[in-house]
Amino acid sequence: MSCTVFEGVSSCFNLWASSSPHPLCPPVPRNKSPPGLEGRTQRYRESLGKLEKAAVWFNARKDDLKFVAHLGDIIDGHFTWPEGIPSLDKSRADLELVAKVFDTIELKKVHVVGNHCLQVKRTELLARLDTHASYYAFSPCPGWRVLVLDTTEVNTGPMEVLKPDDERNRQLTMEATLWWDAPENATKPNRQPWNGMISEQQHDWLRQELQDAEQRGDRVIAFGHHPVGKGSGREIHMCWNSDEVEKTMINSKAFVAYLNGHDHVGGYADRDGRHFVTVEAVLECPEEQNAFARVDVYPDRIEIQGQGLLSSRVLPLLS
Numbered sequence: 113m114s115c116t117v118f119e120g121v122s123s124c125f126n127l128w129a130s131s132s133p134h135p136l137c138p139p140v141p142r143n144k145s146p147p148g149l150e151g152r153t154q155r156y157r158e159s160l161g162k163l164e165k166a167a168v169w170f171n172a173r174k175d176d177l178k179f180v181a182h183l184g185d186i187i188d189g190h191f192t193w194p195e196g197i198p199s200l201d202k203s204r205a206d207l208e209l210v211a212k213v214f215d216t217i218e219l220k221k222v223h224v225v226g227n228h229c230l231q232v233k234r235t236e237l238l239a240r241l242d243t244h245a246s247y248y249a250f251s252p253c254p255g256w257r258v259l260v261l262d263t264t265e266v267n268t269g270p271m272e273v274l275k276p277d278d279e280r281n282r283q284l285t286m287e288a289t290l291w292w293d294a295p296e297n298a299t300k301p302n303r304q305p306w307n308g309m310i311s312e313q314q315h316d317w318l319r320q321e322l323q324d325a326e327q328r329g330d331r332v333i334a335f336g337h338h339p340v341g342k343g344s345g346r347e348i349h350m351c352w353n354s355d356e357v358e359k360t361m362i363n364s365k366a367f368v369a370y371l372n373g374h375d376h377v378g379g380y381a382d383r384d385g386r387h388f389v390t391v392e393a394v395l396e397c398p399e400e401q402n403a404f405a406r407v408d409v410y411p412d413r414i415e416i417q418g419q420g421l422l423s424s425r426v427l428p429l430l431s
């Protein structure tokens with residue numbers, strides 16, 4: 113099987129939107145290097161053009177690829193921090209700019225929800241991206257199953273201020289509050305509002321999918337926005353319940369790899385012979401570089417052929 117993972121994949125892609133000349137977008141510096149970036153530069157203005165180039169690259173290989181995936185944060189969103197006051201119209205306009213480029217890709221598209229994506233309503237985001245759910249499974253070819261996770265499903269208010277007041281969201285808010293207020297989580301470095309976690313319901317679904325894949329002899333690759341494999345991302349960017357999710361994954365013989373965005377600098381960890389890859393963000397590419405990859409899977413290995421900034425890797429699979 114071959115598939116291509118586009119790594120705008122990493123967080124804060126939004127940037128595409130903010131960098132655009134759309135009249136609803138505020139004038140922003142060409143590049144930004146705010147505190148906390150350790151001197152790295154975020155190149156919002158160039159990101160949309162880099163996505164367009166990647167789309168051309170994918171379409172030129174459409175007969176050879178099964179699907180294209182991005183790993184979240186396709187917009188930055190317009191949002192007042194920390195008050196959490198969104199500017200919905202501006203965020204919608206940004207989403208439209210990026211979604212129109214995705215529309216040009218002539219392959220199946222897999223969209224992972226990132227924390228920044230939620231500056232528009234989740235339902236609007238999924239509808240515009242023609243995605244029926246924020247977590248789901250599909251089989252791109254016999255013997256392989258892809259699980260798309262939503263690590264933003266449980267979050268604190270500022271990440272998703274536009275959630276509807278319905279029974280399901282009240283349950284998710286309760287799960288978020290229980291985790292956030294738990295004394296054992298008080299000093300965890302990943303207790304940050306830009307992180308989130310999968311719900312208990314989604315975790316049950318993950319266990320069921322892995323069990324079913326194991327029974328059928330399928331191999332499983334999972335995608336999500338936040339890192340879950342210990343050491344694959346910086347601790348302040350890890351999914352809140354990363355320890356539990358990693359344990360569920362590596363306890364299944366079917367599971368082989370998890371790919372995520374969110375931590376722009378990228379990362380990798382081998383956990384019990386399984387692979388956890390944080391892909392580098394196009395947002396922080398040098399001006400003339402891009403960051404996406406082609407991923408090919410074989411019975412004994414996964415090959416990531418990085419383009420530009422994105423790291424190439426050969427990941428051996430357990431027999």
Ligand SMILES: [Zn+2]
Nearest residue numbers: 123226227374
């Ligand atoms: Zn993110």
